[in-house]
Amino acid sequence: MVVANIEVSETPLVLYTLRRADDALILGHRLSEWCGHAPMLEEDMALSNIALDLIGQARELYGYAAKAEGKDNDEDKLAYLRDVRQYRNLLLVEQPNGDFAQTLVRQFFYSAFADLYWRAMMNSRDATLAAVAAKSEKESAYHLRHSSEWIIRLGDGTEESHARAQAAIDRLWAFTGEMFAVDDSERGLIDAGIAIDPIALRERWLKTVTNVAGEATLVLPQNDWMQQGGRFGRHSEHLGHLLSELQSMQRTFPGLTW
């Protein structure tokens, strides 16, 4: 049986909210893949807890995107009935877990951004986005602390943990530029005080990342070339595989509830 994808009218506000919701859902799903497989019980709980926070954030944002769109869609349809090209998340968050170092470097790059982003968004003129930001900011601060400490432990740990952490940084670096990109659709929201200009966060993000990497004896790549496309539905091959798992129940049994 084929379940048709929904259509979404992506007004600037709907698109903006969807992009952040997709970031949170996809990263949360990725982290949930560690459940039962993490290198130690404490980290199994940590990664699952962070996943839960992110999926909670995604739910609030999807609910709001659906409301802003004002059509027949809801949070479940937005999560389960859009295909790869309709997903708007950052390429960074869909990258596979790899080893523990890759998961933590991915988390560190994202959390260092999310922490600044949500703090700034608390001043959004959009009351719902400001409210989501106020909740997410607290969670992000905790996530950032967790991943920063791990980057230092891994980088400044054994020869092997150092090499793996450095390899993860080298591999994921090119996906960090997308967090600071702005298109015309977002420019209008920034001018209206609904969205914040992420470029204003870049220097502080780089400072956090540089400080932690320095303490971890890791080196940030000098390479400035950045891969983009996720915000427009152009994804790496990994997202399709992720969605096939995330969506399999709704695709197999349309409208399933429990």
Next chain:
Amino acid sequence: MVTVTDSDLRQRAWDAAASVVDPEIPVLTIADLGVLRDVALTGDRVEVAITPTYSGCPAMNMIALEIEIALERAGFRQPKVRTVLSPAWTTGWMTEEGRRKLRDYGIAPPQPSNSRRALFGEQSVACPQCRSEDTELLSEFGSTSCKALWRCKSCREPFDYFKCH
């Protein structure tokens, strides 16, 4: 003749909602936690506002359901529960009574620290069993979103710490 005023009725609704306990920490009511934000009465209809502790806290659905049941039992028909996000919940809303109950239950209550962003922070959490300050963090994340796992170096007991949020 006894007349029931609106404020009596609202108090009755509040008391019913406030009796609901957190399914994960059954010694704490949602009023102790600061999760219960408002009880509004329109005619004989009640609407309760609650706020989540963490965005993804799975106990929220259960709490909403328990509130509806508690209100129905207290005689209110078709009660409504809505979730409010703003202002964001903080452990600062936990009542003194709630903090005492938590400690008696074996969970260290939240303690404000200097910086949420300091790495490898030197935080001191007293053991809820023997009150010793000689304790250590085992895991930043615990059995639920709101807890971290600690261990007492004096009495050797591991314990949950309700994170400051």
